[in-house]
Amino acid sequence: MKKSVTVSVNEKKLSAIEMYLEQKNTTLAAELEKYVDQLYGKVVPQNVRDFIDMMSDRKPARKQKITAPAETEKLSEQ
Known part of the structure; x- marks a missing residue:
């Protein structure tokens, strides 16, 4: 599951960042994702990662089928 993070940035600075990133054929989201991955690797201990x-x-555990009490009794009688 992914979560979103909101960051406040000066509008003019954001515009300049986006303009220059576009020239490098990338986006702010892509760059931030790379940085978050780097930060994660730097800050979170290896065993936790x-x-x-x-x-x-x-894979998520499968839910066990709940049998009705009458069925359980029939099985135990056999």
């Missing part, structure tokens, strides 16, 4: 990777790669 490994754990997060492991949890995100894992």
